[in-house]
Amino acid sequence: MPVVSTDVYKILFTVSRWLFPFLAILIVLFTFLWLFSESLRRRERIRNLPGSGPVGELVVLSGGRDLAVNTWFPVPREGVLGSVRSCDLVIPCPGVRAAHLDFSWQDGLGLLLYPRSGCEVLVNGVPVTCRSDPREFPLTHGSVLQIGSAVLRLHLFAALDTSPVFQPDPAADLPASGPIPAPAAPVVPDPMPMGTEIIPPIPPDQMSGVPGNTFPSVPDQMPPVPGEVPPFPAEPFPAETPDPMASVSPVTVPDPAQSPQSPAPSPADSASPRRPRRSDRWKEDWGE
Amino acid sequence: MRKHASFHGRLLITVLLLFALAFLLPAVSAGDTRLYVLAAAVCGVLLLFPMIPGRMFSLDSPSLLLALILCAFSVLVYAPGDPDAAAAQGLRCLMGLLMMLPGAVLLRVFRPSPVSALPVAAGGLALLALPLVLPSLGFSLTEAALALLLFSVSAFLSVRSRLPALVLSLAGLAILLLRQDLPSAAIWGITFLLVFWAVDRSVLWSSLALIAHAGLLAAFLVFSPFSPESPADSSLSRLAAMGFIGSQTPPEKPPVPDRSLFLSLGDQYGLVLLLCLFLLLLALLLRSSSLAQSARKTFHAALALGVFLLLGLRTALYFLSLSGLLPLAPGNLPFLTDSLPDLAGQMFLLGFLSGVSARNQADLGEDSHLAMLAR
Numbered sequence: 001m002p003v004v005s006t007d008v009y010k011i012l013f014t015v016s017r018w019l020f021p022f023l024a025i026l027i028v029l030f031t032f033l034w035l036f037s038e039s040l041r042r043r044e045r046i047r048n049l050p051g052s053g054p055v056g057e058l059v060v061l062s063g064g065r066d067l068a069v070n071t072w073f074p075v076p077r078e079g080v081l082g083s084v085r086s087c088d089l090v091i092p093c094p095g096v097r098a099a100h101l102d103f104s105w106q107d108g109l110g111l112l113l114y115p116r117s118g119c120e121v122l123v124n125g126v127p128v129t130c131r132s133d134p135r136e137f138p139l140t141h142g143s144v145l146q147i148g149s150a151v152l153r154l155h156l157f158a159a160l161d162t163s164p165v166f167q168p169d170p171a172a173d174l175p176a177s178g179p180i181p182a183p184a185a186p187v188v189p190d191p192m193p194m195g196t197e198i199i200p201p202i203p204p205d206q207m208s209g210v211p212g213n214t215f216p217s218v219p220d221q222m223p224p225v226p227g228e229v230p231p232f233p234a235e236p237f238p239a240e241t242p243d244p245m246a247s248v249s250p251v252t253v254p255d256p257a258q259s260p261q262s263p264a265p266s267p268a269d270s271a272s273p274r275r276p277r278r279s280d281r282w283k284e285d286w287g288e
Numbered sequence: 289m290r291k292h293a294s295f296h297g298r299l300l301i302t303v304l305l306l307f308a309l310a311f312l313l314p315a316v317s318a319g320d321t322r323l324y325v326l327a328a329a330v331c332g333v334l335l336l337f338p339m340i341p342g343r344m345f346s347l348d349s350p351s352l353l354l355a356l357i358l359c360a361f362s363v364l365v366y367a368p369g370d371p372d373a374a375a376a377q378g379l380r381c382l383m384g385l386l387m388m389l390p391g392a393v394l395l396r397v398f399r400p401s402p403v404s405a406l407p408v409a410a411g412g413l414a415l416l417a418l419p420l421v422l423p424s425l426g427f428s429l430t431e432a433a434l435a436l437l438l439f440s441v442s443a444f445l446s447v448r449s450r451l452p453a454l455v456l457s458l459a460g461l462a463i464l465l466l467r468q469d470l471p472s473a474a475i476w477g478i479t480f481l482l483v484f485w486a487v488d489r490s491v492l493w494s495s496l497a498l499i500a501h502a503g504l505l506a507a508f509l510v511f512s513p514f515s516p517e518s519p520a521d522s523s524l525s526r527l528a529a530m531g532f533i534g535s536q537t538p539p540e541k542p543p544v545p546d547r548s549l550f551l552s553l554g555d556q557y558g559l560v561l562l563l564c565l566f567l568l569l570l571a572l573l574l575r576s577s578s579l580a581q582s583a584r585k586t587f588h589a590a591l592a593l594g595v596f597l598l599l600g601l602r603t604a605l606y607f608l609s610l611s612g613l614l615p616l617a618p619g620n621l622p623f624l625t626d627s628l629p630d631l632a633g634q635m636f637l638l639g640f641l642s643g644v645s646a647r648n649q650a651d652l653g654e655d656s657h658l659a660m661l662a663r
Contacts, residue, residue, distance in 0.1 A: 003319035013538045016313050020557055021533050023306040024564035027357065030299035031571045035350060037295055039578060045652060052655040053584060078446075078586045080489050087489060099489045102448055104586075114448060116490070157658065 053077075055105045056141070056156035058089070063150040066093050075111065075154070078104040081147070095148025103139075110138030111154060113145075122146035296349065303353075304331050307360050314368040314542065322371040329378060330360050337385060345392050348579070348645035351638050352388070354572045358623035359385065359631075361565065365553045369542040377626060384631035391435070391639015396646065398443070400587045402452060405443035409456050412436030416463045430472050431633020434460070434479075438594040439640065441480060445487040446587035453484065454497050458504060465508040471605055471616055477501045479597040487590050523610045523618060526551050527559070534558035549624045550606075566607075569621065573600050579644050584651050588644045595637045 004012065046052045054074035060067050079088025082099040089103075101121060102114040112134040115121055120129050123137040124144055139145060141156040311327030314320070334356050342352050359381035366374035398404060415433035419425055437460045444453035457480040464473035481501060485494045534557045545552030554562045573596055580592035599622050609618035620627070622634050 004316045009317045010538060012313060012316070014536060016309065017533045017536060017558075020306065020310060021560035021564070023302055023309075024557075024561050026302045027299060027306065028564045028567045028571070030295055030302060031350075031354065031568060034295040034299055035571060035575060035578075038350065042582065042652075046655075049652070049655045049659050052652065052659075077584045082489070084489075098491065 054157070055111065056154055058145065058152040058154055061144070061151040061153055063093055063152075067091070067150055072155075073152075075103075075105075078102075083148075091147060091150050091152075093148045093150040096150065100147060106138070109135065110140040110143075112138055296353075299353070300335070303334060303357055303360075307331055307334065307364065310364050311367055317538075318542075320371055322375065323367060326363070326367060326371060326374055326378065330363055333378075333382065333385075334360060341386075341389060345389050346642070346646040346649075347388060347392060347639075348575070348642040350575050351572060351641050351645070354568055354575070355385070355388075355623055355635065355638055357568060358565070358572075361553060362549050362624050362626070365545045365549050365556065368556070369544040380626065380628045380631060383628060384635045387632040387635040388639040388642060391636040392642040392646070393639075394439070395588075395591070395640050395643025398439075400443035400446045402444060402447060402449050405440040405449075405452075408436050408443070409440035409452075412440060413456075413459055413463065416460055416467075419467055420463065427627070427629050428467075428469075429629050429633065430464075430469065431630050432636055433633075434472070434476055434598060435633055435636045435640070437476070438479065438483075438598065438637075439591065441483065442487075442587050442590035442594060445484065445590055446585065450484075450488060450490075450493050453480075454493075454500065457484075457497070458500055461501060461504055465504070468512070470514060471619070473505070475598060475601045475605065477505065478601060479594055482597055483590050483594050486593055487586055523548070523551065524612060527554065527610075530554045530559050530562075532558050532560050534561075547626070548618065548620065549626060550621050553624075565621075565624070569599075569603055569623075573603070576641050579641055579648065582648050583644055585647070588647055591640050592644045595641050598637060599634065 054076055056075050057072045058075055060069055060071040062069060063071070073089055073091070076088050079102070080099050081087060081089040081091060081096075081101050081103060083090065083092050083096040084098045087099060091100075097116070097119055099116060100119045101116060104112050104114075106112055113121060113123065113128055114134050115128060115130045115132075117130050120127055122128070122145070123139060125146075126137060128134075128137045139154045141154065143154050145152045145154065307330050308327055311323060311330060315323035315327060337356060338347070338349060338352050341347070342349065363374050363378045363381060366377050412433045412435075415429045415436065419428050437456065441453045441456055444450075444456065457476070461473055461477055461480075464470075464476060481494070481498055484497050488494060534555070543552070543556055545555075550562065550565065553565065576592055576596040576599065580589050580596055583589040583592055602622050605614065605616070606618050606621050608614040609616040619625075620630070623631070625631055625634075
């Protein structure tokens, strides 16, 4: 192995005394630049994904003097709802405790609420306490949450896997044999034929009268039905396939005054100004 | 994206250059084959570990590279004086690095629930109580035990089981106090209380936890008074004797490091390098806090926050002891230690961080998918 002379080694040693700290400083510099650039990249990616992170938003229907109507709060997947700033969801209203309830999103079910001891909320008019089973009262798209003096509606972001309308009753809905009956709810065929009329999305100001569990379902959002799968029909399929759009009926929005569970919004609701920027971006995305 | 890749590449090239030169300098002076092999091995591990196991197990690249750099410094400090000790330290570091893999895998396969958290908690308490059961044991697995305890406490808190989390933390604290390990007890107590407050946010429960921990600590101090140590003077004088870039002339006899690898590195390479090491540790802590902030599940956020606190408090304790502000003997900095159990425990914690990072990336990927569906 090569060995250098003492004089050469002294020179190398002296150079290294300056070179090593310089390289160490470069390492520190590049490390922080790397971390910073990665943080920027992540921020940029999140900016390109409007609504990234939250599962939806809670829109204020009425909140008294403390909370303006149509204020919206992004809802994270899990967290604490309360009236203090350290909470993930801050509802500064009378009747809301510092840490009122815990919530967590569950795919296929909705937003589960876990009220803390001594706290109560109303989900679609039904009281929920810490003794209630949270799975029985999940918040789904359009559900109304009343907490303290605030009334809020949950708007879920698109494509999240919940099935609010489907309440399976295998004994009643599924026959023991024979063809599968047509679903009661409107069905959107997939793929959609060209030239068919597209059902427009419900604007937020018309959604106020829709109670929690009345949204139309699409087939891929239906959960698997417990029980046996019915056998195929014995006779062959008909030669003429019926027009799938024939079964599509327009979504009817019930009169807000007749809605038993969701409170009617004030007239200021419909005349309220445009909603903030991020929601608009999501709405445009859905519209497209 | 190009910028991100270029900073990573430049960092890797600088690191390889520094360690190649640093290992080759004593090698060309002494003509020792072991030092040449060591130079090649350290540079090879620095290059290949993030590429092969790092990518196979989706380890967090910044955390992994920072840990590798700190480990390489701990090998470098032995190289001029004792190549065999340097090789042994290299092996210790490699075994410690492999502990990142189970940490990352455990986080991915684990679904937080009280039932699944119980075995992990039992394992953590058993490891913690091992020196009490076997006093002749020559090493302690405190870091690994605290990692497991943190894991199970995070799992309990994420499913709103406050009481089991509190009882588990008190049990861990009691065992640490019985072992007379006051620094680790303080670190664990503060970590738990802060994680508990961050997750639960209930003033009542947090006050209860604080009172319980403070009461246990006070009871211990009443029965077993704390005797302060004062070894900081020698550390301070060592720091004062170091030049900014170390000695300008080669030493007559190659330096042999003592237990404090951080100070030994300062003796050889000067205060500037020590400052850089501190900043690298700071970068690692910043990374863990950033991962904790971007985590979406309570379990992952609590775990990343706990890792940040455990490593950060250990670092703070070291510097406070070194400066004489705390009457304790300074142990070793995280990742700059010659103790394999400590190194393995700290790498296990980094494995958790890697798992959280992978989960965050998966969440962003899911968001992209949802945005695509919404369009």
